[in-house]
Amino acid sequence: MDDPANEQTAIDSLYRISSLVSDTEDPKTALRLILDEIIKVLKPSSASIALINPDTKGLELEASYGLPEDWSNLELALGQGITGWTALHGRALIVGDVRNEPRYISVRPSVRSEMAVPMEDQGMVIGVVNVDSEQTNAFGESALKILTLLTNEATRVVSRLWMIKQLRAKANQLESLVDMSQQLVGELDSDELMEALTRQARHLMDCHSSALFLLSPDGRELHLHSFINPSGPVDEKLSLPLEDSALGATIHRRKQIEVHDLAFTEENDSLRTIQREGLISMLASPIIFGEEVIGVIIAYTDQSHRFNNDEKNAFTTLAGVGAIAIQNARHYSRIFASEESMRRNEKLTTLGMLAAEIAHEIRNPLTVIKLLFDSLDLKFTQEDPRHTDVQVIGEKLNQLEEIVERVLSFGRTREGMHTRQDLSILVNDTLKLVRLKLHQQKITLEFEPPKKKILVAVNKGQMLQVMLNLVLNATQAMPDGGRIRIEATTDESCAHLTITDNGSGIPEAIQADIFESFLTDRPDGTGLGLSISKRILRDHRGNIELAHSSPEGTSFHFWLPLA
Missing domain, CATH: 1.10.287 (Helix Hairpins)
Known part of the structure; x- marks a missing residue:
């Protein structure tokens, strides 16, 4: 084709290819439309666009015209055929008569000439555009210039669409991670949490299967806790000695590892599972909280796959969120x-x-x-x-x-059990015991320690029991969240502590007898907490009272002699 389609047709096609960035979002759709424009300009008898698979490094057919149907799954190695040669060397090639070309692989017996142009993005070959003709010497230098121009614009468009698609995928991953974090942190049952984490791993990585292994207490083995494939959870018992599995490197190095071919790596009991599920590649991230290694979470694919940096970073983040959620559930327990x-x-x-x-x-x-x-x-x-x-x-x-x-x-x-204690420190020690419960119930706490120490002579354990009981009673009055305010003051002889909540209050009918034993308005209450608290404070030469209670909240006030 020494005299190709007129210049205006090429310019029109170039414009339409450029417009694909805004007209379509799918790179595969764009490739088919690009091939249509190339066919309009050069009028070949057959044409194709093949892209290099980053995992296999082979050329895979993405769009074609005029080729046999059984060639739709064509995959060429780099250097194989004219297309493979162009991809390997990154140079355009015109073959006037394929019958005299040893590199040619016959697609259709009637093909006589072929032209191939590499698709280059930032100096890297990502694919090849190929056109065929049933005439010898059908393509000349002018046709090569036009195909090169169209290919370069097509490469720019496809690269831009890929970038947009990757950005959207990152945004979706980030949104998924945020949603997953909220769901996982709110889960309190450890077993359900770990199964949910395994399920979220499979969803996030869009992979065939996922698994979660827990490290044994002696740190020598990994025990399978959850395994999820496309059909759902699989009930399977599996223990792996660290020294006999690639997962051991994840634990010892405390770093993410990637395995491209599991069949040549795993030689333990997990090989049966790998073969049964048809698993080929895996990405494993350690689940670490502080200095403690909890276990490993794994994403499996049923095709050879090289995980990109975005996938690795997202998986690392999920493992980190999972570690916090697991530790959170343990603390709640x-x-x-x-x-x-x-x-x-x-x-x-x-x-x-x-x-x-x-x-x-x-x-x-x-x-x-x-x-x-x-x-x-x-x-x-x-x-x-x-x-x-x-x-x-x-x-x-x-x-x-x-x-x-x-x-x-x-x-x-026994008086010997009484020691001098700072009232503010006692309050803070109490709040450490309930901080996770307050967070879970969305209860805010207000306590500003006094500038000067308030020293009291008390039995520390009994005094913590009094404060803990009052704070827990306040949380039970606010199941849907609220606020607790604690105030510590002194007068000439006593230390005073007031604990106020904005819960539903104590029924007026029982307020006068609230410190009596076995009196409670809760189905799960014992009616002993306030009675015991009052006895303890009286033994310390102090006392407690119900300052006020209404539907807007309740306030308890107790006092102790200063040390």
Whole structure:
């Protein structure tokens, strides 16, 4: 084609190719439209656009015209055929008669001449545009110049569309990561959280399967927790010694690893799973919180794939979010266990106090009985059975007295356990125990420590129990979030602490008796917390009162002598 289509047709096609940036969003669609324009200008009998696959480094047919249907899945190695030669060397090539060209691979028997031009983006060949004719010497230098011009513009358009597509993919990944973070951090059940994290990994990476392994306590093995394929979760038991798996490098180096061909890497029990699922490549990221390695999360593909930097960064971010969420769930589990333990201790404390009260009430009549018995001065001969009876009664009275004394001694607060404590530090120690619960329930806390230390002589554990009970009661009054304000002040002789919430308040009918044992308005309450708190504060020569309560909130105020 020494005299190609007129110059105006080429200019019109060039303009239409340039307009594709704004007319279409899909690079594949753009490639088909570009090939249509090339056909209009050069009128070949067949034509194609092949792009280099970055994973396989082979040429894959993306758009074609006039080629047999069985060539739609054509894949050429670099250097193979005229198209492969052009891609490998990055130079255009015109073959006047393919019958005399050893590099030519026959596509259609009627083809006589071929022309190929490389698609170059920033000095790198990304593909090849190829046109054929059934006439010998069909393409000349003018045709080569036109195809080169159209190819260069096509490359610019496709590169721009790819860039836009990548930016959109990054934006979608970022949006997905934000959504995933919110979902994962809000999950409190550890097992459900880890399965959700595995599912999110597969969604984020758009891969065939995903898995999550947890590191054993001794740090020698990885145990499979979750495996998800296209059909959903797979119930599978699998343990991998770190030394026998590529995943061991992820744990030891604390870095992400990529494996392109699992069949030549894994030689352990996981190979059966890999073969069954048809897995080829993987990307594994360690799940690390602080200095602790929790486990590994993995994305598997069923085709050979090289993960790009964007995919690696997104996966690393997901692993980081997962680590925070897992640690968060663990903390919540510990807090809930501590709260349940505290409730059990409340019951035991109350039972101990009740036992002490009963023992105290028994001691007085027991003392009278013992005195009266001794005053009777009952003496019988050893042969008289009553002699033994009198001995037994005396021994049992002494035994009862010892039991009563042991109960009273056990329940008595020992002054030696009291130490000088800063009230602000006690408050902060209490808040550390409930900070995650406050965050989960979206409760804000207001506490500004006084400028001067407020020293009190207290049993630290008991005082923390009082404060923890008051703060937990406040959180239970605000299930949908709210605010807790804590104020610490002093007067001439006492330290004062006020805890105020903006919850639903205490029913007016029980406000007067709120410190009585077993009185509660909650189905899951014991009715012991405030009663125990009052007893503890009285033992410390202080006291507590309900300052006020209404539907707008509740305020408790207690005081202690200054040290």
